Amino acid sequence: MDGKEILSLDMRGVSKQFPGTLAVDSVDFQVRPGEVHALLGENGAGKSTLMKMIAGSFSDYTGDIYIMGEKVELNSPAAAKAKGVGMVYQExxxxxxxxxxxxxxxxxxxxxxxxxxxxxxxxxxxxxxxxxxxxxxxxxxxxxxxxxxxxxxxxxxxxxxxxxPSILVMDEPTSSLSREEVKLLFGIIDNLKKQGLAIIYISHHLPELFEVADRITIMRDGKKIGTYNIDEVTTKSLVEMMVGRPVDDTAVEVQNKVFGEEKLRVEHLTRHGFFHDISFNVRANEVLGIGGLSGAGRSELARGIVGADAINSGKIYIKGKETKIRSMSEALANGIAYLTENRKTQGLALRISIGENILSPLLKKHTKNGIYSAKRGESDVLAVMKELQVYPPDPTVTVGNLSGGNQQKVLLGKWVATKPQVLILDEPTRGVDVGAKMVIHDTIRRLAGEGNAVIVISSDLPELVALSDRVKIMKEGKFIGELIKGDLSEESVLLAANGEGDKLSGNIYAS
Amino acid sequence: METSMQANKEKIDVRKREVGKISSIINKLGVYVLVIALMILGTIISPKFLTASNFMNIIQAVSLLGMVAAGVSFITYSGNFVDMSIPCIMAFSGMIAVDTLRYGIVVSIVCGLLTGSAIGLINGIVVGKLKANPIIWTLSVAFVGNGFMRWFYSGKQIYPDVKGGAAADVFINLSRTDVFGRIPLIVIVMITFMVLGQFVMTKTKFGKQVKLIGSSYEVAKMTGINVNKVVCGAFILSALATSIAGIFLTSLAKTGAFYNGEGYDFNAVTAIVIGGMTLNGGRGDVVGVLGGVLVIGLLSNVMTLIGINTFSQSIVKGIIFIAVVGINARSLRKLGRDDA
Incomplete structure (x- = not known):
């Protein structure tokens, strides 16, 4: 880089510390005028913190920031705005x-x-x-x-x-856009580029980056790994830099799984206006996927099964025995755990520690003679944290300080620690990075492999296809059919979710 | 495996640095910094301050407040702010106790406690199950309760010695009894409540459930906790402690009156908040609340020693309340613990 070039943004050795974590560790980051600079990294790599720094969210960062060659103090959002920083948030x-x-x-x-x-x-x-x-x-x-x-x-x-603004930061701007709208957005970005704006573009969606970005900076564990021109990198090399190890892209092939006894059967379950006449079963060692478009009633069905919402009619059998489930605590008592879709509002109490969150469904178990002791659950906590590679590996850290991926791991850990026989997962990896996703999938497979039944609700098609032994397709509150392992592919699920496709078999029980 | 573990360890060591020393000290020691500061101040100001009898005075003066605060802290901890019907519960339980004195001291106290607990139960059901706003609801209860007492007793005060006969002396002496020769019964009761409260809050299933509800109501619900029952429990517990304080207060005043307990609501909140328990719930503990109660006691004592009158005292108290809330919020934010 020649010294004469005036950079739109020049961050030199910036760091930001949170208790227990150095979220951004002396990072240098330069953006030229008229370029789209992608910022890539796993959840928790420090991207968001770096961007918040630019947006003026922190008054106590260290290091120097220059905008258009002028040294600036971005201590408040107003200051950042005045210096020409514009933020487009994900939410x-x-x-x-x-x-x-x-x-x-x-x-x-x-x-x-x-x-x-x-x-x-x-x-x-x-x-x-x-x-x-x-x-x-x-x-x-x-x-x-x-x-x-x-x-x-x-x-x-x-x-x-x-x-x-002279610098525009876009955090996952395409997450809620359709393909055509993404095209439109990229046209707009191109235009802004020509006007000399510097655009910082954050996305997990790699193919998109090759379309829109000029340069790309990869972060991991709060440090910058490198900055490259987009033609110097490939999807594979990007993923490797993000996760910090070579990627084994051969998918796990599970052959001839033998399913055990029936763990859960639902017959004619109906909640007016949400789902209608739902029947299915799920057996030990089996992962049942529930696919469909959002709004099809999948989460409502899960809430109905675990008693969070009252059902109007239908029966639930656990291990062949009819069981009434009127509340979440009854579901838990019957060995059913439900990982909710929204981790921040329904899944985790962000203000308390990892350990307290993981033990929260087990308060009764660890109470003896009226005295509750978290010590009794400590080994369980450490075990799930180790399996899920929660970072930092310290159960006393407040959950709100964790990255999204690690929060999601803690959420799964909370339910895994209850040792459920039937685990219902609602969007188990929403908004998490590749590394966390792999760990979460491994744990789901292990659970299913140990004689438990797992139900996965997911809008992430590769995930649904990779995890499920069979997939029920839900549309407008009804099961419209089922795809079995051999017929499962992203295309077949997507077609089926839209009510098409010839692989779809009728709404019958498997076996 | 071995090497990767080691690499991991190194990484943690680098990242694990605490920030904002003053913030984290305030966060850890919390209110006791203030307690010690006031004690030093008192010692400097007056030679009379550092005496056993003065300390006993201070504690005795706040012991009723301490009982109330220990109970009400469970409501705050559960994220339901505060029970605004504290004065009503105190006055009502006291009046009923006086009114039933003629059936004997035991019946009188039991009736007093039942009255208070009943109000707590109603509050608990309405706030817990029907999801009413706790401040508005308990404020309404306070109004209705107050009106009822005035109507029922025609706005008159009632006196134990008139109503009670033989039991009256016992009742009046409740708040004047010393145990072990020199420690007042009310101080013992207050300390017992604090110890019990701390135990229940940190060492029992109920306490942990309250904490989870206070941290996030929705999460607690989806984790299989019977939130209605637990919130109701917190209100009943609080009302029970409050009505015990109310009976002592009535005994101390030798008068049952609808205005007994006035001001205890705000003082309790002040103690709780100074004690480091945020109104959002799920944070702090009873040890902190005890600190908050002591601060209020020490503050009054020191100001009285200096010669500041009661009216000016409440101005100082209010300013300190605001300052503490500000410092707390700031240090939490610095530690990155404000709610994301």
Whole structure:
């Protein structure tokens, strides 16, 4: 790099410390004007922390940051914004009940006489912003909740562009977009690039990076591994740099699995408006997948089985015996565990430690003579943490300080520690990186291999195909059929989920 | 395997550094920094401060508050903020105890406790099962309860010596009894509550369930905890402790009146929050709450020694309350423990 070039962003030896973890460890990171610079790494590699640093979320980072050659102190979000940093977050930061215009122009609404909002100017300025993301046709005074999720994502970008940033950070901007919309977005990014914006692009979706990025920086364990031009790397080399070891890409082939006794059978289970007449069984050693589009009623079905929601009719048999399950605690008492889809609101208590979270379903077990002792569960905790390679390997660390992937491991560990006979997993690897995913899958396979039954609900097709022995396809609250191991592929599941495909057999019990 | 383990260990050592020394000290020792500071201040200010009798005075003055705070801390711990019907429970249980004195001291106390616990049960059911906002609901209960007492007793105070006959002396002396010669019964009861409270909070299944609910209600529910029952339990426990304090207060005042217990609600919250238990729930413990209670006691004592009058004292208390909440929030944020 020649010294004369003015960089849009130049971070030199920046670090950020959290208790127990050095989240970013003296990283150098440079972004040139007019380039798309991808930032890649597993969950917990320090990407988000680095980006939060740029966004001014921390007042106590160390190291120097230069923007357009000028040394800056990014101690608050306002300071970062003033220096031309624009953030587009993964989760929408729009206020739902407000109008598009109010959101896009938040903090700089044009006024008449400094008191009254100038509606005409609002309308014009908003349309101007929206045009930059190809949404010029939207009514600026429509509420955010009236437009689609995808449009909202683009409005979010428009809002950020409205502040005329020189550096634009996009964190997984395509996660909720369809293929066509991704194309549109890439067109927009290309345009912004030509205008000289520096774009930092974060994504787990590798093929996407080859389409959009010019350079790529890989991080691991808080350190920078390297920066490369996009034509210097391949998907395989990127994954290897991310996980820090050679990747064995031959899939695990399990042959001729022998299934044991029936662990759970559900007959004609119905909850009005959510799922209807659901019947299936799952046997020991078996992984049953439930596929379908989101909103098909899969999570609701799981909640119905474990008693979190009341069912209207139908029967549940555990090991052939009819059992009434009216609450989560009854489900647990019957050996059924349910890993919820949303780890942050329903899965883990973020404020307490890893150990306390893992032991939370086992409070009764570790209480003797009225005295609860976490000591009794310590070996269990350490065992699951070791198997799932939870990092840091210290049960006293607060769960909220862990990366997403490690949180998900703790969540799985919490239910594994209850030694369930039937484990229902709802999106077991949502938003986690390749490394964590592999570990989680290994544990699921081990559990199923030890004579337990596992039900996997997943929208991640490769995952569903890789884990399941057979897959039930759910659509609009009903099982529309089943795919067995030989017929399982990403394509067949996707076709079936949309109600097509010839491999789909009727809604019958397997065996 | 061996080498990879070693590599892993090295990695941890590098990462494991504590930040913000002052923040983490405040976080660990919490309120006792303040307790010690006040004691040093008191010693400097007055030679009378560092005497056994002065200390006994301080503790005696806050022992009723301590009983209340020990109980109410379970509500805070469960994430339901505070029971605003504390004064109502104290007054009501005291009045019923006085009213039933003629049937003997045992009946009187049992009736008093049952009254308080019944209010706790109602609060627990409404907040736990029907998911009412705890502040609004208990505030309403306080109003209704207060109105009921005024209506039922025609706005009059009732006196143990008029109502009680022989049992009246026993009742009045409850709060004036010394155990082991010189330690007041109320101090013993307060200390017992603190010890019991700490035990229940940290060493029992119930305590751990309350903590999980306080940390995250939804998670606790999906983990198979009967949240309704546990929240209800916390309210009953709190009301029971509060009504015991209420009976002692009535005995101390020799008067059953609807206004007994006024101010105990805010003082209890202050003690709990100064003690490091955040209103969000799931954090802190009863040892901290004891510290909070001591701070309130020491503060009044020191200010009285300096010669600050009662009205100015409450201004100082309020300012300290605000400062502590601010420092707590700041140190939690520095430690990266604010809720993501």
């Amino acid at each position: 929408l930061s729009l206020a739902m009940p407000l109008t598009i215009a109010e959101n896009v122009l938040a903090g700089r609404i044009p006024t008449k006489g400094k008191i009254f909002a100038d509606k005409k100017a609002m309308k014009d300025q908003t349309i101007e912003c929206l045009k930059r993301v190809g949404l010029g046709h939207l009514d600026p005074f429509a509420c955010i909740k009236e437009i689609s999720q995808q449009e909202a994502q683009l409005v979010e970008i428009a809002k950020t562009l409205g502040n005329n």
